[in-house]
Amino acid sequence: METTMAFSPRRILGAAFACALFLLFTASPALAHDSLKSSSPAKDAQVDSVQEIELEYSASVKFPFVVLHDAAGQEIPLGKPRLAGPKVLTDVPQPLAPGSYVIAWRVVSSDGHPIEGEIPFSVKGSASPSVSSSSTGEGPAANTPPQAAESAAAPTAAGSAAAAAERSATSAGVPGWIWGGLAVLVVLGALVLIRTARRGPDREEVDAD
Template identity: 35%
Template sequence: MSPVLRRLAVALPAVLLALVAGAAPAWAHTELESSSPAANSQVGTAPTSVSLTFSEDIAAADATVSVTGPGGTDYAAGPATGDGDTLTVPLRPLGAAGAYTVTYRVVSDDGHPVSGTVPFTLTSPGPGAAAAAAPSAAPTTAPQTTPTASSDDGGAPVWPWIAVAVVVIGAGVAFALRRSKA
């Protein structure tokens, strides 16, 4: 075996390993690891905030979190604040007992948006239910709505780039082998 072929035999696997290892972080988008209240939980006392913990640090400035309850009312009392991998959203006093949904959209370290929902059930009316039942002289406002979250992260897959790199490297090896025979 010629020295050129030996070098190629050693270099090709090393280059392929570097390509695959370098692409691995791009494959891993952030994921929701836990929430408070937990997904699908039954909550007896209305929470005053919602927390979402992700698999990587999240920029609060790029995050959107809403909490909707029965009737579509949004109970988020302000924007999400971040502490590393955890986002926290303050809530207005929750209203009627029933199904509530936390909807989030965050941006991964690789720039891809990730969205999802966390449903929970309030089993007894929150403090906002009494305020809603009492007549008020203040004008009522229409509930705020947010766009429906999409599970599509909008990013291009990495595997075509790896396939192109393998083809280019393979073509280089074939060219070098032909050249060494000539």
């Protein structure tokens, strides 16, 4: 006599629920990627300076890549990222000027899946003040606007040119054209004297005859 095992709906539902729980708990570790827990500078933080960027993840990561950009999109030189357990550390060799910055990072999660993100922050401070006239020792003239300086320099240059012309006229004493005329008169006078000296003996011989 054969006996047939009957499966009640409750047993079927119970077995299906147990399989679903088993698949859920065994698959969840594989589907859960690592994530960024904290950072220094923190997101949207305002800091005085940054010497090092620190990124901490929920587990150890591999192949870190970190880039820093300023507000204009220009890349700021950084040191080579290094791993320290779940942390990624990157040196900032140069002081950062006041302004907004963005850290862009990319790592490979412990499950082999790449993850990435961005961290905006800003450096506090203002532009360096202009050097005062007292520190330079130049006095009030250092603060004179360029147009005012040019206006003040124009009369000075004109006065210098006039003084130079006056000194030249004083040193000359007599205009050049007068000296030229006198030279011509001297030459003409010499020619007349030479001709007169030559004609004198001829006339004396004629008178003697």
